[in-house]
Amino acid sequence: MAEAASWRTKPLVSIVMGAYFVDPRWLEKCLDAIHQQTYSQFEVVVTLHPDLEEKSMAVLKKWAKKDQRIRLVTPEQLHGATSLWNAGLRAAKGEYVLLVAGDDELPVHALYHLMKPLQADHQFDLIYGDEDTVQTDGTLINPHFKSDFNPDLLLSMNYFGHPVVFRRSLAESVGWLREDLDGAQEYDLWLRLVEKTQHIAHVPQVLYHQRVSINSLADAFEKRAAFGQIQSQEVTAHPHHNGTIFPESENLHPFAKHGTTKIQWAQSATAPLGQALFYWRAWPNLCVCPELRNNGFSMNCK
Numbered sequence: 001m002a003e004a005a006s007w008r009t010k011p012l013v014s015i016v017m018g019a020y021f022v023d024p025r026w027l028e029k030c031l032d033a034i035h036q037q038t039y040s041q042f043e044v045v046v047t048l049h050p051d052l053e054e055k056s057m058a059v060l061k062k063w064a065k066k067d068q069r070i071r072l073v074t075p076e077q078l079h080g081a082t083s084l085w086n087a088g089l090r091a092a093k094g095e096y097v098l099l100v101a102g103d104d105e106l107p108v109h110a111l112y113h114l115m116k117p118l119q120a121d122h123q124f125d126l127i128y129g130d131e132d133t134v135q136t137d138g139t140l141i142n143p144h145f146k147s148d149f150n151p152d153l154l155l156s157m158n159y160f161g162h163p164v165v166f167r168r169s170l171a172e173s174v175g176w177l178r179e180d181l182d183g184a185q186e187y188d189l190w191l192r193l194v195e196k197t198q199h200i201a202h203v204p205q206v207l208y209h210q211r212v213s214i215n216s217l218a219d220a221f222e223k224r225a226a227f228g229q230i231q232s233q234e235v236t237a238h239p240h241h242n243g244t245i246f247p248e249s250e251n252l253h254p255f256a257k258h259g260t261t262k263i264q265w266a267q268s269a270t271a272p273l274g275q276a277l278f279y280w281r282a283w284p285n286l287c288v289c290p291e292l293r294n295n296g297f298s299m300n301c302k
Helices: 002-006 024-035 054-066 081-091 110-119 151-156 168-173 185-196 214-237 289-294
Strands: 013-019 042-048 070-073 096-099 126-134 140-144 164-167 200-211 252-255 260-263 274-278 297-301
Touching: 002 110, 013 024, 013 081, 013 110, 024 042, 024 054, 042 054, 042 081, 054 070, 070 081, 081 168, 096 110, 096 168, 110 126, 110 200, 126 185, 140 200, 151 185, 151 260, 164 168, 164 185, 168 185
Parallel strands: 013 042, 013 096, 042 070, 126 200, 274 297
Antiparallel strands: 096 164, 126 140, 126 164, 252 260
């Protein structure tokens, strides 16, 4: 990782964090992990909620004094949780931005690997990595190994998750996070960003540890019921990256429990007829002809 010192492209990354209800223990771990990043071209912009606990504020002030790259910002006005993050985005100075929750952790090599694709192609506008979950005792569980950029999968679920590094100017051009979508604001932003660019990279390494705590679980259950409905509305509202319009909302089936949406693509009346040829001797008890015929295939069963 010492090779990063010789990189030609070393953009400043703004790590944006909204500080509200966060356990000072996890906040300490979060900031310590950021401080130890092997890629050093970053700043940390922490936006402060007026109800932030004194112990958490003390942790932030300690780290801001220890590391001059950490800035504490007090927003003038707040209109919900998302506005806290938007205040940090507007205050950021980096070419790229990474959103990090105050109770989560970055591996010390996270920024290095997220910035490495830019050495091959400096035009990348969005870079995402894999993630897992960290328990309160530090055990890492539930790794989420993601696919390379898959626009159809992104329509069905927010598989980007964390970490996602994105070009700040691109996020500014689409209007930052929507403050009326608390709970689905990041997913909405990813959809709007991929409409504007195809320069997207995936780093197949676990580069984000999401904390499991009482607060995070309570927050997840509180938002889960509404997320499916919000997600369906957002998917319906966004055109596909290649210009195809999404189907009507009644064709979207939200599975709020899993945070996924099943999309039933409408069939075109002018679509060419598909044809399938099956030999039934190998599967004498299998017959899918009626189902395939109902989906536009002509059948020639042998």
